Every structure is written in C-alpha cells, then in structure tokens.
Amino acid sequence: MSLSARWTEALDGLKAQGRFRSLTPPRGIDFTSNDYLGYGHWTAAVPAAPEAAAGTAAVQFSGTASRLLRGHPVWAEVEAELAAWHGAESALMMTSGFVANEGLLSTVVEPGDWVASDERNHASVAEGLRVCRPRRFVFRHNDLGHLEDGLRAEAAERPPGRELFVVTESLFSMDGDRAPLPEVVGLAERYGARVIVDEAHSTGCFGPTGSGVVDDLGLRPRVLATVHTGGKALGVTGAYVCGSRLLRDFLVNRCRHLIFTTALPPAVGAWWLDVLPRVKADAAGRVSLHANAARFRAALAERGVPALGDAYVVPVVLGDDARAVRVAGRLQELGYDIRAIRPPSVPPGTARLRISVHADHPPELLDRLAAHLAEAVRA
Ligand SMILES: *Cc1c(COP(=O)(O)O)cnc(C)c1O
Numbered sequence: 001m002s003l004s005a006r007w008t009e010a011l012d013g014l015k016a017q018g019r020f021r022s023l024t025p026p027r028g029i030d031f032t033s034n035d036y037l038g039y040g041h042w043t044a045a046v047p048a049a050p051e052a053a054a055g056t057a058a059v060q061f062s063g064t065a066s067r068l069l070r071g072h073p074v075w076a077e078v079e080a081e082l083a084a085w086h087g088a089e090s091a092l093m094m095t096s097g098f099v100a101n102e103g104l105l106s107t108v109v110e111p112g113d114w115v116a117s118d119e120r121n122h123a124s125v126a127e128g129l130r131v132c133r134p135r136r137f138v139f140r141h142n143d144l145g146h147l148e149d150g151l152r153a154e155a156a157e158r159p160p161g162r163e164l165f166v167v168t169e170s171l172f173s174m175d176g177d178r179a180p181l182p183e184v185v186g187l188a189e190r191y192g193a194r195v196i197v198d199e200a201h202s203t204g205c206f207g208p209t210g211s212g213v214v215d216d217l218g219l220r221p222r223v224l225a226t227v228h229t230g231g232k233a234l235g236v237t238g239a240y241v242c243g244s245r246l247l248r249d250f251l252v253n254r255c256r257h258l259i260f261t262t263a264l265p266p267a268v269g270a271w272w273l274d275v276l277p278r279v280k281a282d283a284a285g286r287v288s289l290h291a292n293a294a295r296f297r298a299a300l301a302e303r304g305v306p307a308l309g310d311a312y313v314v315p316v317v318l319g320d321d322a323r324a325v326r327v328a329g330r331l332q333e334l335g336y337d338i339r340a341i342r343p344p345s346v347p348p349g350t351a352r353l354r355i356s357v358h359a360d361h362p363p364e365l366l367d368r369l370a371a372h373l374a375e376a377v378r379a
Contacts, residue, residue: 017321018321018325019342021342026337027332027337028332028334028337028338029336031336031337031338031355031358031361031369032337032339032354032355034173034201034232034233035232035233035356035358036201036205036232036312036356036357036358036359037205037234037235037279037282037286037289038285038358038359038360039233039234039275042235060072060265061267063262063263063265063266064262066260066262066263067258067263068252068259070263072263072266072269074266074269074273075093075263075269077269078093078269078273079092079093079240081272081276082228082240082276085209085211085276086211086212086215086226086242087215087220088243088244089243089244089245089248090242090243090244090245090247091240091241091248092241092248092251092258093238093239093240093264093269094238094239094240094241094258095238095261095263095264096229096231096238097198097200097228097229097231097239098123098124099124099239099257099261100227100239100240101122101124101127101227102124102128102131103128103241103251103258104128104196104225104241104251105125105128105131105132105167105196106131106132106256107250107254107255107257108165108196108225108247108251109129109134109163110132110134111134113132113135113162113163113164113165114134114135114136114137114154114158114162114163114164114165115134115137115164115165115166115167116138116139116151116164116166116167116193117129117136117137117138117166117167118138118139118141118142118167118169118179119138119140119141120169120172120174121167121198122169122173125167125198135154141175142180144180144184144187147166147184147187148187151164151166151188151190151191154191155192164188164192164194165194165196165224166184166187166188166193166194167198168184168197168198169197169199169200169201170197170199170201170212171199171201171202171205171206171313172201172313173200173313174313174315174341174352174354175308175313176307176308176309176312176313176315177308177309177310177311178309178310178311179197181197181217182217182219185223189222194223195222195223195224196223196226196227197213197223197225197226197227198227199212199213199214199227199228200229200232201233201313203229203233203234204234205233205286205289205290206286208283209280210233210280210282212226214226224243224247225247226242227239227240227242228240228241230272230275234272234279236268236275238272285359286359288359288360289357289358292312292357292358292359292361292363292366293312293314293357296355296366296369296370299367299371300316300370300374302370303373304374305370305374305377308352312356312357312358313354313355313357314354314356314357315353315354315355316352316355316373316377317350317351318340318352318353318377319349319350319351320349320351321342321343321351323351324340324341324342324351324352324353325340325351327377327379328340328353330376330379331369331372331373334372334376336369336372338353338354339354340353341353353373355369355373
C-alpha cells in the first residue's frame with residue numbers, strides 16, 4: 001500500500017466513525033477556549049525591556065538558541081516571580097505544557113520506576129510515560145481505592161532504588177471535576193510515592209492569588225512538582241515546572257525538552273511579567289468565574305440537563321459521536337462556539353459538549369445558552 005493510500009484509508013475510517021477532525025476558525029461567542037479569566041483579549045503593548053538585559057530588548061521575538069547556549073535575563077525574573085507566587089523553591093520555564101509534562105516525566109522517571117496515572121490524565125502525561133517506559137498503573141478516574149490497590153501491591157515488592165510516582169491533574173480538562181488531592185497525597189505518603197500534579201486548568205483560577213489548587217490546599221511541601229501552563233487562564237504562552245532547587249538543577253542538566261529546543265522569545269517573558277501581577281490581583285475575576293460556573297450549572301440542572309463535574313469546565317455527555325456533532329452544530333448555528341469532543345480525547349461512547357464558562361460571560365448570556373442547549377439536546 002502506498003503512503004497516501006495508507007493515510008487516506010485511516011482518514012476514511014475516521015470519517016466513517018464520525019471522528020474526522022479539521023482545524024476551523026472561531027464560529028461564534030467563545031464557550032470553547034480555555035480563556036477562563038478572559039485575558040485572551042488583552043492586547044496591551046509588550047512592556048519595555050527589563051533594563052538588566054545586556055543590550056537585548058525584551059521585545060525581541062527570537063529566542064535565538066536553547067537557554068543553555070544563550071539565555072536571556074528576563075527568564076530569571078519570570079522564574080523568581082513564579083517561584084514566589086507558589087511559595088516553591090524554584091520554577092523552570094518550558095515552551096509549552098505538553099513539552100513540560102513530557103520533559104518532566106521522561107527526565108525524572110527511570111525505566112525501573114513505577115508510575116500510577118489517572119486514566120483521564122492529559123495526552124502529554126501519557127506521552128511522557130510512553131517515552132520513559134516505567135511500570136505503569138493506570139487507575140480509574142479519581143478512584144482512591146483503585147489507586148491504593150496499586151500502591152499497596154507495588155510497595156510490598158518494592159526493590160531498593162525503585163521510585164514510585166503518582167500523577168494526576170488537579171482540575172480535569174474533559175470532566176470538569178477535581179482530583180481528591182489531599183487524599184491522593186496522603187495515600188502516596190503512606191506508600192512512599194512522590195506526587196506530580198498537572199495544574200493546567202486550575203492555574204490562575206483557584207486560591208486567593210490564583211496560584212492553583214495545590215497551593216490553595218496547602219499541599220505544596222508535600223508534592224514533588226506541579227506543572228502549569230500560561231496557555232489557558234493566564235492568557236500567555238509557555239509553561240513551567242515548580243519544585244525544589246535540586247529538581248530544577250536536575251532538569252536543566254538532563255531534560256532534553258529544555259536543552260535541545262530554542263528558548264521562548266524574550267517578548268513572551270516580558271508578557272509573563274506583565275500578566276502575573278494582574279492575575280494575582282484579579283480576585284474579582286476568580287469570583288465571577290466561579291459564580292458564572294455555578295449559575296450556568298444551576299440553569300442546566302433546572303432544565304434537566306445533567307453535566308459532569310463542579311467547575312467552569314462544564315461537560316454535557318451525549319454519548320454518540322454523531323449526536324454530539326449534531327448538537328454542537330445546532331448551537332453553532334445559534335451563534336455559540338461550542339464543539340463536540342469525541343474519542344480519543346474522551347472514552348468511546350462518551351462524546352460530549354465541553355462548555356467552557358469564562359469570568360466575562362454576562363450572566364444573561366449563560367441563561368440563554370442553557371435554554372438553547374436544553375432545546376438542542378432534546379431535538
Ligand atoms: C492543555 C494542557 C496541557 C498542555 O499545555 P500547553 O501549554 O497547551 O501545551 C497539559 N496538561 C493539561 C491537563 C492540559 O489541559
């Protein structure tokens with residue numbers, strides 16, 4: 001079979017299953033992006049360079065090289081701000097959350113180690129674990145009993161030198177629910193495992209200064225590392241790993257995803273410095289975000305439309321792929337940008353709408369959407 005025939009066959013298979021995807025431009029009011037706090041619209045001019053930069057302006061749009069070959073002073077400033085925000089020893093910027101997860105896991109976890117991973121963890125976690133090939137235990141979503149079964153069995157036969165890890169998201173991107181983090185951390189401690197938390201969807205949105213769920217629950221000293229992206233609520237690009245100074249040194253020396261890739265542009269660093277104080281101060285945005293989520297969820301419940309989870313990611317499971325596409329299409333006709341989420345992003349038979357409530361959605365708009373959604377689901 002020729003290469004083009006192989007690809008055509010694969011794509012035809014997806015089309016037959018109603019799973020063919022394409023990249024499409026925005027098509028209405030944004031209920032689909034992860035711009036939870038509405039910062040995605042910010043277009044302020046990139047602020048001037050921190051003067052420390054030796055002759056290189058922070059507005060520069062080229063990273064020019066790996067950070068190890070030619071760094072830029074803006075990143076030390078950004079990382080100091082981030083570490084202080086989280087009350088962590090260190091932060092290390094990476095080019096994206098996907099890269100940060102894959103880089104962190106593939107550097108820290110060695111082939112003889114054992115990793116328990118929630119079945120709904122992001123693809124970048126799965127990818128990191130695929131690369132480092134540990135012994136893997138995928139536990140049922142947020143199922144503490146199942147996690148403990150795995151930990152108990154593993155801890156009983158643990159040879160010296162084998163490390164145990166537990167990886168979970170704090171707020172799950174496709175289910176809109178939170179991991180029972182205090183319990184997960186407690187179990188990990190009982191069996192000598194280290195915890196890594198992906199805070200992609202909670203960064204900016206939880207805690208008095210928005211630093212995330214781990215900090216809000218006071219769990220920082222009890223986790224090995226957290227991963228945060230700027231690409232969601234923070235309205236910027238890039239991501240970072242928070243942890244000990246030793247972890248940072250280890251990553252700087254070993255993480256191929258940092259060493260062998262061009263640094264983010266200094267202009268992006270300047271944007272982080274601009275964004276961070278605004279995020280920390282935006283308690284009002286967080287209040288609106290959670291209030292909007294509660295209002296929208298109540299409006300759906302009133303109309304008999306069940307939704308998963310309890311946060312601003314509001315998944316309405318429709319089951320069948322074609323049905324999800326049809327209902328999303330109807331809502332798009334009505335002016336809402338809402339898209340069907342299908343396998344492999346979610347398990348087969350659980351295709352869904354994933355409505356992303358934002359802090360700046362007017363409450364009446366949320367009510368109107370709930371009414372339209374209830375109609376579209378019943379049609
Ligand atoms: C989006 C996402 C990532 C990847 O972050 P990017 O900065 O977009 O690459 C990682 N983990 C989770 C849970 C995500 O939702």
